[in-house]
Every structure is written in structure tokens, then in C-alpha cells.
Amino acid sequence: MAESVPSVLESDARGEIAEIYADIRKVLGTSVVNLIWRNLATMPGALQWTWSTVRPLYLGDAPLHAEAVRRTIALPDWPDFSTDTLLAAGVDETERVLIRDVLDSYQHTNALALVVLSALLAHYEPRPVETVRAAETAPKPSGTRIPELPPMDALDPEVAALVEELITFGEDTKPQLIASMYRHLAYWPAYLALVRTMLAPLQQDGRLNALTLSTRALGHAHGAVLASQLKPAAPPATLKGALASCRLFVEHPIARMSGLCALIRRATPK
16 A cells, blocks of 8 residues: 655755754654655645644644643553563563554644644534633653664565554544654564554444544644644645645544553553
8 A cells, every 4th residue: 555645855955854853853852754744745835834833832832732642542452461571572671662652642632732733624614613722731751762763665565564554543534644653663573463463343332433533532622722822823835735634644643543542551561
């Protein structure tokens, strides 16, 4: 499956785009630039305008709202992986630390993107939402570097097929985007297979779709609170496309993976 949205890879970024990517990594405390930003970079002026509009939220109250999302996601009750199970699958303590680093990175950035981009959408597309409150404190990003994102065509066919199956879990429309987290976890195929085995029954009985819906609603509610703090400059001619991209990501991969990452992370021992 090929991703249906274009993007400017970090390795291909030049000039202002490269500078914004560097600022995104600095502000978010991460070593990678997520696909939403790379997609916006393909639209003239969209990345510059969107990032300048939401950047103050990242430096302001967004971390507290993101932490509130992380704490209140309604995760289904399900058994965790035991250390013996992981060892039997060839995942030792060193690899477990690396996997946790990947999961921690995505849990941090996904929740932030969920509330921040929901705030942008709420500013232009307001809707009724439930009342929510921010957390009182939020953790700082670890700054830990995670492995480079492997391209799909570099994965063994059976691992690529596993990734493509996993992206359908918790999705209530036809998947259009390959979740980067699963590609990162493809460095550990046996672990990824265990994740699939854990998630399959939850997908079958509808609990993963329910998880996506509830996480999406949380994002909308916290975004509505943050929306009042936005002070957008005059939008670019690509505003419609930029909002459509934000909507696609918020409604689907970001909401979906915010919940799924939290579930997988909880199941994986330190």
C-alpha cells in the first residue's frame, strides 16, 4: 500500500522548509518530523502558516491538554505482554528499551498533534463538544533519538503485509496512510507479530474502533479549549487544502494511533 498523500522528506528539505523542520524537532523535542508537517510542506505557504499559527500552543498550554488526553483515553481492559513472552520472541531487555523509546516518542507527539491541530480546526470549523480540563502538569519530552523510519519497500514482504494489516485496525474508513509507528516497530518483526495477535480480537469485536472514536472526541474537546488562544495571520491561498490535510490526519491516523499507541505501550513492560 502506498501512502496517498505527497510529502517533502526530511532528507529532501531545503531552505525555509528545512528550517521549519528543524524548529519542529526542537520545539517538540523529537528526532523526526511527522507526516502531517511533511504533507503540508507540499502546499505553497501551508507549512509556514500552519506552524507559525500553532507553534505558540506547543510552547503554551497544549502540553497540559495533551497530557490530559493521555490520562483519560478509555483503553480496553486486556492482558499485557510478559517479559518471558517477549524474551521467547527474541526481544531482550535492550531491545525492549528501544521499543519503549519508539512508543514514548509517538505517545508524546501524537497527543500533542491531536489537541493542537484540533484547535486549528475548531477555530475554522467550530462544533459542539464536551467540557474538559487540562492536566496540571505535563512531562517534558525525553529527547531520545529513535531509529530512522524504514521505507515500506525496505521491509521483508511478510513484515510489510503485517504493517498494512495493522493500519486497518481501529480505522472506520478505508485507510489512506501508513502509520509511521508500525514502520518503526518493524525493526522487531516478532514484537510486531505479538502486537497484531493482541489487537486482532479487539479489532474483531469493535473495541478498537470505539477507542478511535473516543480519542477523536477527546481531541476535539481539548482543541476547542485551545482554539481561543490562536491568533492566525492572514491565511495562504492553500488554506482549504491545509485544513483538509489537518482534518484527515486528526480524524484518522492521529486519533487512531493516539489510542493504539497508549494501548500497546501499556502492554509493553519497561
